[in-house]
Amino acid sequence: MASYVTLSDQELADLLRNGNETVFKIIYDRYWSKLYFVASKKLNDPAEAEEAVQDIFLDLWKNRESFRLKVNFENYLAVAVKFQIIKRRAKRLRRSVIEQQLGTEAELEHFQSQNYDWSQYDLDELQKRLSNIVDMLPPKCKLVFNMSRDENYTNKKIAAELGISEKAVEKHVTQALKVLKSKLGLSLIFILFLS
Numbered sequence: 001m002a003s004y005v006t007l008s009d010q011e012l013a014d015l016l017r018n019g020n021e022t023v024f025k026i027i028y029d030r031y032w033s034k035l036y037f038v039a040s041k042k043l044n045d046p047a048e049a050e051e052a053v054q055d056i057f058l059d060l061w062k063n064r065e066s067f068r069l070k071v072n073f074e075n076y077l078a079v080a081v082k083f084q085i086i087k088r089r090a091k092r093l094r095r096s097v098i099e100q101q102l103g104t105e106a107e108l109e110h111f112q113s114q115n116y117d118w119s120q121y122d123l124d125e126l127q128k129r130l131s132n133i134v135d136m137l138p139p140k141c142k143l144v145f146n147m148s149r150d151e152n153y154t155n156k157k158i159a160a161e162l163g164i165s166e167k168a169v170e171k172h173v174t175q176a177l178k179v180l181k182s183k184l185g186l187s188l189i190f191i192l193f194l195s
Contacts, residue, residue, distance in 0.1 A: 013069035016060075024064075027073055028057055035081045042085045052084040133183050137176055144172035 004012070004026055015023040032053060039049035056077065060067065069076060134142055144162070147153045148169075153161070155169040162169075 009069060009072040012073070013067060016064050017067055019064060024057075024061055027060075031073065031077050032057070035077055038078075038081050039085060043088060048088060052081070052088060056080045056084055129184065130180070133180060134176070137179060141172045141175050144169055145176035148173050 035053045039052045147158045155166045158169045159166045
């Protein structure tokens with residue numbers, strides 16, 4: 001195993017593509033705890049975080065023959081864990097809320113069924129675009145959206161803190177998501193939602 005330590009990520013990716021289990025174990029051992037830390041912090045559920053990380057590595061192994069590394073494993077896996085978190089957090093939302101705020105159930109299922117290559121996105125750049133668009137929202141809409149997104153407040157909690165109705169909260173969140181959807185597209189909302 002020692003001889004693999006000096007190999008570049010691209011060389012490791014080539015060996016992985018050829019089904020080298022030792023290389024897969026090296027990648028797994030090197031990144032598992034980092035990915036678990038991020039997933040656990042965002043999902044607030046150790047068991048689900050472990051499952052998310054396992055799914056990342058399972059997908060990597062299953063798709064090894066067609067796997068192409070564009071930058072490095074750290075970048076690829078950072079994007080992969082963000083996508084896993086997004087997928088799992090989205091599943092927690094009630095279907096009625098998803099349909100009301102993000103579109104039809106068919107549209108959401110279409111998005112989830114796509115095999116997007118998230119490594120092509122520069123997450124820092126997308127985060128800047130998201131922040132710029134959110135900054136242009138009306139003040140109350142921006143405040144409600146940030147409480148919902150950054151603080152993970154429920155509509156009920158936001159309504160209580162701001163002294164407005166839950167319907168008003170829903171209206172602000174829906175308005176913000178419509179603006180984001182029109183400016184960024186649905187797929188980018190998901191990739192940025194937890195970054």
